[in-house]
């Protein structure tokens with residue numbers, strides 16, 4: 001079956017997928033602190049706590065105060081991962097919980113929580129992959145990533161966390177998706193801190209990447225034995241038509257979504273921008289070459305998140321974006337065109353597994369020997385899951401989605417595949433739990449495990465059982 005065939009109603013055979021997974025390939029689930037922990041009032045405030053307190057910002061008016069209450073229920077959640085048979089768990093340290101205000105010593109209560117959670121993972125032999133920044137900037141850091149000082153604060157935070165948890169984390173991810181932070185948070189105003197600066201948001205690219213470089217240096221200085229990497233979300237971009245205008249805007253979107261983040265990290269330079277687009281990049285300024293040296297740290301792995309491809313056309317549009325409509329988008333010289341030839345997720349995102357292979361191939365073609373081993377650090381889908389009268393949750397679309405994407409990735413990196421040459425080491429399903437989906441609140445369910453947001457009861461879905469069977473049937 002070609003990976004882009006519409007998923008058949010027949011449940012994909014877990015044994016068949018299991019046999020294509022090479023021994024040693026890591027499979028886990030991923031989450032983020034602000035989306036599952038709750039207990040946000042027990043810690044310093046984040047920009048997401050502030051944004052969710054503003055009326056109209058979160059689609060269902062929900063906030064970060066409880067979410068999945070993982071803060072109290074972490075042991076139950078780790079037990080679920082163990083039942084699943086997961087090798088690894090990608091979670092994020094909440095910056096405001098560990099360092100309220102974004103400066104000074106780490107908070108003992110925050111340390112204690114992650115100590116207990118890491119103990120629990122160790123007891124179940126689940127390998128911790130820790131993200132240091134998954135969007136929860138301490139609220140006191142005012143303008144956040146628009147300010148160069150936030151990069152210095154973040155580097156310091158990384159050093160403190162590295163020293164404290166050095167021996168307990170197998171892989172460190174400095175930043176999660178700087179592209180989403182810049183685009184949704186500072187350019188379009190969909191995410192915290194809700195700025196609508198369009199191309200004037202570009203300094204947040206440089207400051208986040210500088211923060212990444214400083215964090216990687218600080219982790220090395222703390223002699224952490226774990227591997228160090230960064231995660232970004234990659235979306236293969238294509239033009240809506242053959243017109244030169246659409247092609248130029250597709251190139252522009254590819255730069256601002258993919259290349260402006262990955263090039264400096266892996267190559268030590270910002271991408272070349274065609275002359276006609278150069279004025280848009282004025283806010284990036286003449287980046288200091290010493291900063292670029294800091295940004296381009298040797299990395300042990302690159303984390304790639306993949307959700308969907310993007311189709312771009314020239315001219316202003318209606319403001320539609322994958323994460324909601326943004327008035328600010330109508331001020332851009334391009335718009336995103338609906339990709340309607342694929343089935344869709346609950347968010348309306350096209351289900352296009354073959355493009356995961358394209359994303360991996362682009363990484364190989366663009367970065368060659370500079371590309372370290374890769375993990376797919378997030379991939380998954382929201383669907384309108386329903387609890388049946390007998391309490392079960394049957395989510396065949398999620399099973400088909402996960403099967404098709406994992407196969408597409410493995411096929412792409414196999415000898416002769418589209419991304420042959422990429423050293424793909426693992427895959428993390430997004431997400432373990434239904435969670436608080438940022439501006440979409442509780443309206444999008446991405447979990448392998450259903451969460452009742454009134455009772456907080458966890459119920460594994462059919463996709464959980466299917467993945468459990470895949471993991472159990474692997475060759476070791």
Ligand code: BGC
Nearest residue numbers: 032176177180233378430437
């Ligand atoms: C983010 C997650 C988010 C997921 C689905 C990724 O961009 O890292 O936090 O929940 O996409 O929207």
